[in-house]
Amino acid sequence: MCAVLPPALSRVEIMSNSIEIKNLDLNFGSIEVLQNLNLDVGKGEFLVLLGSSGCGKSTLLNCIAGLLDVTAGQIHINNKNVTWAEPSERGIGMVFQSYALYPQMTVEGNLSFGLKNAKLPKAEIADRVKRAADILQIEPLLKRKPAALSGGQRQRVAIGRALVRDVDVFLFDEPLSNLDAKLRADLRVEIKRLHQKLENTMVYVTHDQIEAMTLADRIAIMRGGKIMQLGTPDEIYGLPMNKYVADFIGSPSMNFIDGSIQNGVFTAGDLAISLTGYEFTSGEAVDGGATLGIRPEHVITGELVSHSPYCIDVEVELIEPTGSDKLIDCQVAGHLFRVRMDGQAQVSVGEVLRLGIDPARASLFDAATEVRL
Amino acid sequence: MTKPPPILLDGPQGPKPRRVLSRRNIFLYGTLLVITLYYAMPLYVMIVTSLKGMPEIRMGNIFSPPMEVTFEPWVKAWSQACTGLTCKGLSTGFWNSVKITIPSVILSIIIASLNGYALANWKFKGANVFFTILIFGAFIPYQVMLYPIVIMLREMGLYGSLGGLVLVHTIFGMPILTLLFRNYFSSLPEELFKAARVDGAGFWGIYFRIMVPMSLPIFTVAIILQVTGIWNDFLFGVVYTGPETYPMTVSLNNIVNSTQGVKEYNINMAATIITGLVPLTIYFVSGRLFVRGIAAGAVKG
Numbered sequence: 067m068c069a070v071l072p073p074a075l076s077r078v079e080i081m082s083n084s085i086e087i088k089n090l091d092l093n094f095g096s097i098e099v100l101q102n103l104n105l106d107v108g109k110g111e112f113l114v115l116l117g118s119s120g121c122g123k124s125t126l127l128n129c130i131a132g133l134l135d136v137t138a139g140q141i142h143i144n145n146k147n148v149t150w151a152e153p154s155e156r157g158i159g160m161v162f163q164s165y166a167l168y169p170q171m172t173v174e175g176n177l178s179f180g181l182k183n184a185k186l187p188k189a190e191i192a193d194r195v196k197r198a199a200d201i202l203q204i205e206p207l208l209k210r211k212p213a214a215l216s217g218g219q220r221q222r223v224a225i226g227r228a229l230v231r232d233v234d235v236f237l238f239d240e241p242l243s244n245l246d247a248k249l250r251a252d253l254r255v256e257i258k259r260l261h262q263k264l265e266n267t268m269v270y271v272t273h274d275q276i277e278a279m280t281l282a283d284r285i286a287i288m289r290g291g292k293i294m295q296l297g298t299p300d301e302i303y304g305l306p307m308n309k310y311v312a313d314f315i316g317s318p319s320m321n322f323i324d325g326s327i328q329n330g331v332f333t334a335g336d337l338a339i340s341l342t343g344y345e346f347t348s349g350e351a352v353d354g355g356a357t358l359g360i361r362p363e364h365v366i367t368g369e370l371v372s373h374s375p376y377c378i379d380v381e382v383e384l385i386e387p388t389g390s391d392k393l394i395d396c397q398v399a400g401h402l403f404r405v406r407m408d409g410q411a412q413v414s415v416g417e418v419l420r421l422g423i424d425p426a427r428a429s430l431f432d433a434a435t436e437v438r439l
Numbered sequence: 440m441t442k443p444p445p446i447l448l449d450g451p452q453g454p455k456p457r458r459v460l461s462r463r464n465i466f467l468y469g470t471l472l473v474i475t476l477y478y479a480m481p482l483y484v485m486i487v488t489s490l491k492g493m494p495e496i497r498m499g500n501i502f503s504p505p506m507e508v509t510f511e512p513w514v515k516a517w518s519q520a521c522t523g524l525t526c527k528g529l530s531t532g533f534w535n536s537v538k539i540t541i542p543s544v545i546l547s548i549i550i551a552s553l554n555g556y557a558l559a560n561w562k563f564k565g566a567n568v569f570f571t572i573l574i575f576g577a578f579i580p581y582q583v584m585l586y587p588i589v590i591m592l593r594e595m596g597l598y599g600s601l602g603g604l605v606l607v608h609t610i611f612g613m614p615i616l617t618l619l620f621r622n623y624f625s626s627l628p629e630e631l632f633k634a635a636r637v638d639g640a641g642f643w644g645i646y647f648r649i650m651v652p653m654s655l656p657i658f659t660v661a662i663i664l665q666v667t668g669i670w671n672d673f674l675f676g677v678v679y680t681g682p683e684t685y686p687m688t689v690s691l692n693n694i695v696n697s698t699q700g701v702k703e704y705n706i707n708m709a710a711t712i713i714t715g716l717v718p719l720t721i722y723f724v725s726g727r728l729f730v731r732g733i734a735a736g737a738v739k740g
């Protein structure tokens with residue numbers, strides 16, 4: 067038998083804030099992209115801005131970097147109001163999706179460009195370039211032009227360009243989106259390692275939830291220029307504060323069943339699930355229209371069904387094996403319902419399957435406001 | 440155990456053979472040949488005529504090659520051909536044109552590229568209004584501006600001088616060149632500009648260190664446009680300069696159209712070729728540069 071280790075202390079202990087965004091508005095002419103946005107990022111924190119395309123993630127990042135003039139509000143970096151400061155004076159390094167390497171300069175030239183602009187002494191520049199090249203293992207590439215590099219190498223150089231600046235805050239704008247899947251996974255790990263090594267603040271924009279979940283200390287889910295929820299990956303996944311976040315996070319996405327709550331029982335069609343065990347945000351059960359959400363991987367199947375608080379029988383409509391899992395499509399109360407089963411489970415189409423639902427692992431949202439109940 | 444190699448069956452295999460003399464090829468190359476002849480013929484006539492003496496020309500066979508090659512018409516065209524008043528050939532006009540073209544091309548390209556860069560990357564207040572006015576300028580017919588500019592140049596004391604004409608060419612090149620540069624700079628990835636700003640480069644730093652090195656193709660296009668346009672200009676030359684400062688096109692016109700004496704076709708032909716030589720050279724030299732610039736741009740990081 068293995069002994070259980072005592073729980074480790076959480077690594078991130080937020081001491082003070084590295085970035086503070088206060089009441090930020092940003093308009094492009096008459097288009098309001100960000101409205102009254104507030105966000106604090108702790109020192110050494112890895113914050114991921116996650117959201118679908120066009121929700122204002124890059125815009126927010128550009129505001130932090132000083133590449134866009136804000137319409138209203140303030141931005142503080144390291145307890146300094148930098149709202150009007152030039153990008154180079156803010157103590158940030160930035161990595162772009164398209165790498166944005168200067169094509170006519172060598173890798174070395176790319177790395178040292180910012181340092182030369184800052185008029186650093188030659189020896190210092192050489193030192194920093196060497197150290198960055200060391201960390202990122204791009205020393206053999208220093209004399210090459212960007213055109214002679216692969217995608218992964220280019221992105222490393224782009225990260226190196228932020229690294230040599232010796233700053234406390236790194237901003238990443240979808241740095242891995244242009245890479246193929248394998249490289250993306252590799253570089254993701256490298257970025258995480260880099261963060262653990264440097265312990266600096268990172269704000270990382272992505273639309274890929276896997277990237278967000280694996281990298282982040284905290285995730286800010288954005289939609290239409292607003293932050294829908296800010297929390298640790300566990301909170302975002304386990305306790306989504308509204309239906310949008312619940313739907314956005316998780317793949318395959320959460321099952322939703324529209325119905326209503328009466329006297330602590332959720333009813334929809336012929337379903338009647340007692341909500342004992344569900345923790346309402348207000349502390350007590352609320353009556354009225356509601357949507358029940360449950361993740362495919364939280365539906366109980368197999369032998370454990372007999373222990374679950376509520377059971378239903380469904381007919382298997384479709385099976386998608388992914389190797390490690392099998393995804394089952396079926397109907398519950400007139401809604402498509404997906405269930406994740408073990409890859410080894412024996413099921414066939416048309417078979418009747420017994421499923422268990424545990425309210426403790428489900429989410430309930432107000433039918434009108436879509437806020438978590 | 441290895442499988443036996445597959446046996447190829449009869450019938451098509453490998454690349455499909457292409458016939459050199461297919462109907463399509465005959466049609467294509469035939470058309471190209473006819474068009475080439477159509478354009479090359481006048482040039483041929485000009486060259487052979489410029490190498491003949493007057494007696495031979497009077498015989499009337501304009502297509503026949505010269506029986507006796509002579510370069511005298513060329514020498515005369517350059518240094519002795521008579522315009523209305525003087526007999527100094529094209530040389531004065533040539534050097535005037537050089538003195539007009541070089542500063543006009545350099546000035547207009549520097550200013551227009553800076554304009555285009557500022558418009559594309561530094562969206563300053565009123566940029567759109569400025570741009571609209573500039574583009575509107577491209578559509579105003581020159582004739583409308585001719586006389587007002589005469590007055591303006593006279594007031595500035597530049598009327599009749601080379602400097603005045605340089606100024607006029609620089610200004611008139613501005614709309615189209617600015618448009619050209621603005622569109623090119625807008626097509627460069629915006630993130631490069633942002634990266635350079637984060638790296639602490641300013642307006643000039645980004646222009647010289649990032650933008651210009653990436654813009655060889657568009658600078659080449661601008662040079663071709665401006666050199667040929669300004670070198671070939673006749674209207675502004677004849678209006679804004681005097682006999683001493685006439686550009687080459689005006690000298691050429693005066694030589695070809697001079698009413699005294701016999702028409703010396705060989706000298707006229709030689710003079711015309713000499714005048715056209717500069718734009719031709721530019722096409723040949725920078726055409727190759729141009730292709731290289733495009734190719735270099737295609738593999739940009």
Ligand SMILES: Nc1ncnc2c1ncn2[C@@H]1O[C@H](COP(=O)(O)OP(=O)(O)O)[C@@H](O)[C@H]1O
Pocket residue numbers: 094097099117118119120121122123124125126
């Ligand atoms: N320069 C601009 N002018 C006008 N609208 C813009 C500009 N840049 C972005 N937008 C708009 O702002 C919104 C947010 O854009 P962005 O921040 O790039 O989204 P993303 O989350 O995909 O990075 C989009 O709707 C986009 O159309």
Ligand SMILES: [Mg+2]
Pocket residue numbers: 123124125240
């Ligand atoms: Mg974006």
